[in-house]
Amino acid sequence: MAKQLIDQAAATLPADKRVSVYQSTKATHEKRTKLLFDQFNDPDLLRQRAGEIKQHVIENLDTLLPAVEAKLKANGAQVHWASTGEAACEAVLRIMQAHGAKKMVKAKTMVSEEIELAHYLEKHGIEALETDLGEFIVQIDKDHPSHIVRPIIHKNRREIATSFEREGLGAYNDDPETITRRARQFLRHKYLEADVGLTGANFVSVESGRIVLVTNEGNSRFSLAAPKVHIALVGIEKLVPRDRDLGVLLNLLARSATAQQLTVYTEFISGPKGATQPDGPEEMHVIFVDNGRTEVLASDCREILRCIRCGACLNVCPVYRQASGHAYRSVYPGPVGAVLSPLLAGKKFPELADLPKASSLCGACNEVCPVNIPIPDLLLRLREKGKREGAPLASVGTPPMGAWALMASQPTAWKAALFGGKALNYLPTKLIPVPALRAWEEKRALPAWRGGEFRKWMKQRRKS
């Protein structure tokens, strides 16, 4: 019986969606493994180093953040800080308003999903258009992304073709190439009309104050070619200490996310366009967003801040594969989401306290994670937190162990139970008073008692 929310979601997931999710996660994962192990002598050492680099970053944010701020400013970028999602949205709006800007093209950024930027801007009369093909489809469908790297992993070409037809992007045609061409044609004019291009950042180098962005489609490159203002939303944990450390992380990110050696476009942005360059932004704004991250940093789960959002853990997770992304009811699905989402939820932690239970603790996520995050350990810590704080969702579907705990913590009760247990050996099965216990006993032959008495032995030992 499906008692947990995520079980219910999995049970009601249509078969065709389950098949698309399962097949594409499996294919990506298999390609990734092959690539990583074929191409590197010691991929596990590589993961370990990557994890150490990111752990160093999160444990030194107090010095690295001011350092990168100074570098960015020296490069000609303007730096802003936002404690909450709302503050981040307001910061974006203020920059737009200062330019009288009404139109924005958006590259894919998980932070903007987190803070619901597009909704906020829409409410303030600003068009914020998603340009990543998958995100664009999510946007016209008023849907939510269901995978970190592949936002429409749950949709098939027929649904997409129907959406395009509805939006006036041509007559029904479900050929993936036609779909892509139509999006290309529509969006390239949107870039040219937009006043502002918004991106995230995969990494920010403290050493050089360069923002590093990776995309395959080239949408972020376009967002930084046509509009006059560039805004980058950056989670405060996205730093890397030195440019050379990108050699470790870029290699791992592309392989882990999409089984590529390198993403098609890797962009190092350190400021507004060069003096002689005819196209590109004249202003660059970097907004550092906290939105719960400092709380995660203060918790015993801070390792999750190493995450580089590659999505590899989703692809191998047996629960994600069955339930798909929407079942996680939050921006980050899968194993990373099961840790990160309840933590980022802050006071709303109890609403997502069931997510850490959505794992078989098989360890597959830890095994693939390019920054070696011990996700299963973190899940256990969060399960404990849920219990400790009495979050009702943390107990749904858990076998009641209260009676056992009571017995195990009181010596008299324990001794009585031991005696009772022994007595059961002599009691004819039919006479066992509890039906469930009787049924259990009937099916099993208890092994014959061979040892002595542990307590007696212990007392004896103390004396001698």
Add this chain to the structure above:
Amino acid sequence: MSNDREAILGRVRAALAPLPQRAALPDWERELVRMRQMQGASDLTATFCARLKGVNGTPLQSAAELADLLAKNQWTRGYCDPALLPLLGAALAGVQVETTFDRTRVDDYAFGITRASAAIAETGTVVLTDGDTSSRLAALAPWAHIVVLKRMDIFPDIPAALAALPADPNIIWVTGPSKTADVEGILIEGVHGPGVQAVLLVD
């Protein structure tokens, strides 16, 4: 906003204060990230071309090959960096070439020809910068991007390219044509950027 800065940094400091010690920054050897297949590779141009083909890019060895590519695809109108005209003039005879990119006619250009700053052999990547790329849009919006690369500017691998990042506000590594697999995981090239990424190698 400045309040937010202090608030965030204050919370960061408070969160880190109880740590008995901080994780050290590890050192790592270049060998760690070097692909097995690259160990011992010596001809950088050959490796680069092989890798470029591996990501569906198109290496071109001469201006004549460029002329063939244009003719074969009937790309008759495009953009060319004016600095490259002396080198490519003959190859471009017979096609309509503009030396400024007019963004109001973005769909009129079949190709854009610009210069590369460098390349990475290991991954088949070309490096574009504001300093060397005459127009970001011209290197991006047309269906075909043809980039002119000097053979001596090829780095062996990613660490070498990272160690020599130029002082430029906009450095772009391009590894093959723009692509997506968003629709049912099927690979489609030419999404927002070029569907054809060609590299003309020169001395």
